[in-house]
Amino acid sequence: MSNFLTTDKRTQYCAQVNISDMGNEVILMGWAHRRRDHGGVIFIDLRDRTGIVQVVFNPETGKDVHTEAHKIRSEFVLAVKGVVRKRPAGMENPALKTGEIEVLVSDLEILNESKTPPFSFDEEDISENIRLKYRYLDLRRPAIQQNLFLRSKLAAATRNYFNDNGFIEVETPFLTKSTPEGARDYLVPSRISKGMFYALPQSPQLFKQLLMISGFDRYYQIVKCFRDEDLRADRQPEFTQIDVEMSFITENDIINIMEGLMAEIFRHCLNRELPLPFPRLGYFDAINRYGKDNPDVRFGLELTDLTNILRESNFKLFREVIAKGGVVKAIKLDNTSTLSRKELDDLRDYVSIYGAKGLAWARVNAADWTSPIYKFLSTEEVGNINKQVSASAGDIIFFVADVPRVVHDSLGNLRLHLAKKLKLYKPDDLSFVWITEFPLMEYSEAEKRYVSMHHPFTSPYNEDLSGLTTSPDKVRARAYDLVLNGSEIGGGSIRIHRKDIQNQVFSVLGLSDEEARSKFGFLLDALEYGAPPHGGIAFGLDRLTMIMTGAESIRDVIAFPKTQKAACLLSDAPSKVSIEQLMELSLKIV
RNA sequence: GGGGUCGUAGUUAAGUUGGUUAUAACGCCGGCCUGUCACGCCGGAGGGCGUGGGUUCAAGUCCCAUCGGCCCCGCCA
Numbered sequence: 266m267s268n269f270l271t272t273d274k275r276t277q278y279c280a281q282v283n284i285s286d287m288g289n290e291v292i293l294m295g296w297a298h299r300r301r302d303h304g305g306v307i308f309i310d311l312r313d314r315t316g317i318v319q320v321v322f323n324p325e326t327g328k329d330v331h332t333e334a335h336k337i338r339s340e341f342v343l344a345v346k347g348v349v350r351k352r353p354a355g356m357e358n359p360a361l362k363t364g365e366i367e368v369l370v371s372d373l374e375i376l377n378e379s380k381t382p383p384f385s386f387d388e389e390d391i392s393e394n395i396r397l398k399y400r401y402l403d404l405r406r407p408a409i410q411q412n413l414f415l416r417s418k419l420a421a422a423t424r425n426y427f428n429d430n431g432f433i434e435v436e437t438p439f440l441t442k443s444t445p446e447g448a449r450d451y452l453v454p455s456r457i458s459k460g461m462f463y464a465l466p467q468s469p470q471l472f473k474q475l476l477m478i479s480g481f482d483r484y485y486q487i488v489k490c491f492r493d494e495d496l497r498a499d500r501q502p503e504f505t506q507i508d509v510e511m512s513f514i515t516e517n518d519i520i521n522i523m524e525g526l527m528a529e530i531f532r533h534c535l536n537r538e539l540p541l542p543f544p545r546l547g548y549f550d551a552i553n554r555y556g557k558d559n560p561d562v563r564f565g566l567e568l569t570d571l572t573n574i575l576r577e578s579n580f581k582l583f584r585e586v587i588a589k590g591g592v593v594k595a596i597k598l599d600n601t602s603t604l605s606r607k608e609l610d611d612l613r614d615y616v617s618i619y620g621a622k623g624l625a626w627a628r629v630n631a632a633d634w635t636s637p638i639y640k641f642l643s644t645e646e647v648g649n650i651n652k653q654v655s656a657s658a659g660d661i662i663f664f665v666a667d668v669p670r671v672v673h674d675s676l677g678n679l680r681l682h683l684a685k686k687l688k689l690y691k692p693d694d695l696s697f698v699w700i701t702e703f704p705l706m707e708y709s710e711a712e713k714r715y716v717s718m719h720h721p722f723t724s725p726y727n728e729d730l731s732g733l734t735t736s737p738d739k740v741r742a743r744a745y746d747l748v749l750n751g752s753e754i755g756g757g758s759i760r761i762h763r764k765d766i767q768n769q770v771f772s773v774l775g776l777s778d779e780e781a782r783s784k785f786g787f788l789l790d791a792l793e794y795g796a797p798p799h800g801g802i803a804f805g806l807d808r809l810t811m812i813m814t815g816a817e818s819i820r821d822v823i824a825f826p827k828t829q830k831a832a833c834l835l836s837d838a839p840s841k842v843s844i845e846q847l848m849e850l851s852l853k854i855v
Numbered sequence: 856g857g858g859g860u861c862g863u864a865g866u867u868a869a870g871u872u873g874g875u876u877a878u879a880a881c882g883c884c885g886g887c888c889u890g891u892c893a894c895g896c897c898g899g900a901g902g903g904c905g906u907g908g909g910u911u912c913a914a915g916u917c918c919c920a921u922c923g924g925c926c927c928c929g930c931c932a
């Protein structure tokens with residue numbers, strides 16, 4: 266009888282057994298993935314994190330072991346000892362990495378039994394509430410395990426890259442101070458200071474700037490961040506950033522080093538070489554051409570501005586929108602598989618999500634258009650539009666007329682929608698693009714004031730400084746986002762390192778001196794003690810992992826994710842706490 | 856805060872215009888089977904349709920409310 270675990274140690278992982286082990290005795294541990302009991306011989310597919318190997322129990326070669334094997338059910342935890350042998354001719358299983366061989370078991374210990382699992386690990390479409398409730402079982406599925414292995418490699422590649430380039434990883438506090446601007450904070454009540462709260466960091470922004478002021482010069486951290494906002498397929502309330510800050514640099518230094526990071530990550534994790542440098546696109550170009558500041562540049566289908574052509578149009582709808590300051594833009598679908606009337610209606614419904622009141626379309630023919638708006642347009646206008654969008658027979662043009670924001674939102678998203686529907690890109694295409702020259706601020710109708718587009722510590726362009734008080738929305742920020750396949754995977758900026766400019770920015774943002782002092786006085790103080798010019802960036806590790814694994818949901822790259830209501834179905838968080846706990850914190854539920 | 860969608864055995868699904876004891880596959884349990892790999896064959900046990908109201912002679916099917924999963928808008932970098 267073997268003494269598994271203590272003296273008889275596992276010799277290798279299941280899927281590592283191969284033809285070179287033939288004749289050797291191996292010791293394996295894992296889960297009973299599937300059992301095929303032929304009355305005589307019993308086959309078990311033994312599974313661990315590497316995969317599956319077939320182990321065989323034969324009554325002729327091991328009567329007792331065979332009897333014991335009858336007890337094995339799905340997901341029992343097993344230790345087996347046996348000799349590796351080639352499978353009989355014709356019995357190989359090419360679907361299995363270990364399909365050439367099998368292990369004839371001479372010794373078996375059932376290390377643990379298992380209840381019948383609530384779902385099969387083979388099935389793809391188990392409802393997500395069941396999966397999340399039994400997440401520890403869901404995580405036995407190879408597909409999700411692979412995602413987490415890749416995530417781990419990504420983190421390792423990141424640490425290696427930064428360590429090799431003279432960066433220091435510094436941890437910053439999770440219990441910190443609530444700051445205005447940006448997302449809603451998660452709050453943590455203080456027991457010692459009644460009525461006071463910590464906030465979990467939305468990002469370590471201020472601390473990494475302080476580290477620059479301290480002279481660390483090159484900092485990075487792989488760190489959890491918390492934002493109490495509504496969830497999406499690519500957004501969780503707690504998520505992980507690759508956070509970076511550097512001193513004595515410009516945008517180009519950051520961009521170069523980060524391109525190196527991306528190249529290293531893709532080389533190490535996917536064995537893919539990225540062409541460097543990545544293209545750059547100004548914010549306004551991105552909006553005008555793609556309707557979004559996170560454009561997917563894997564395909565064309567760009568927006569074309571028709572406002573000037575249609576300004577004097579007899580078509581009242583277009584003319585009036587333009588007269589009121591709106592725009593008319595279009596995207597053109599090349600000689601495409603024709604879209605049915607139903608599909609065109611669905612597209613109209615689709616853009617209505619983004620506030621578009623309609624979606625005009627035109628099928629381009631050799632001499633005219635088939636279009637509901639054809640009769641409203643002059644021959645000259647139709648000709649000009651055809652020319653402007655480079656239309657030829659068979660193409661379809663889509664038009665939206667509205668205020669710029671609605672036009673860009675609806676056409677920008679329609680563009681993505683069409684590309685996905687018509688498969689205008691390959692699944693493994695990778696298109697990086699830097700978006701630069703963001704506006705520093707934009708006017709918020711809701712708050713009746715200017716708000717930072719990035720955050721209030723972002724440096725304006727030097728040459729735009731004079732406009733800070735006169736036309737704040739014209740001032741460009743020294744900010745940059747990295748976009749991959751239409752997903753914003755990172756963003757950062759050169760920071761303000763001079764107190765006078767920081768104060769000016771606060772003032773334009775409508776933050777009084779007292780407010781600024783009470784919210785982040787510590788940063789303002791620090792800026793007075795020799796703050797070096799500095800800047801940084803942060804990448805969304807979860808989103809990057811999503812793209813690299815092809816995951817459709819951020820939940821598939823996080824071991825224990827939360828539902829759309831920010832609940833953990835496994836642990837049942839959030840949950841009520843005892844009245845004693847509340848009293849200790851001087852809290853009352855209202 | 857809003858829009859959409861889904862919720863029927865352990866799982867995945869079907870369930871006609873409301874009409875007898877609610878279907879199927881897989882899984883599970885028992886029996887048989889020495890080469891399978893989604894093993895096979897025979898037999899069996901599981902649910903009252905997310906929850907609570909209502910309409911009706913009659914509700915899984917209709918109505919209202921509510922809970923939960925997912926997608927999206929707003930929000931969020």
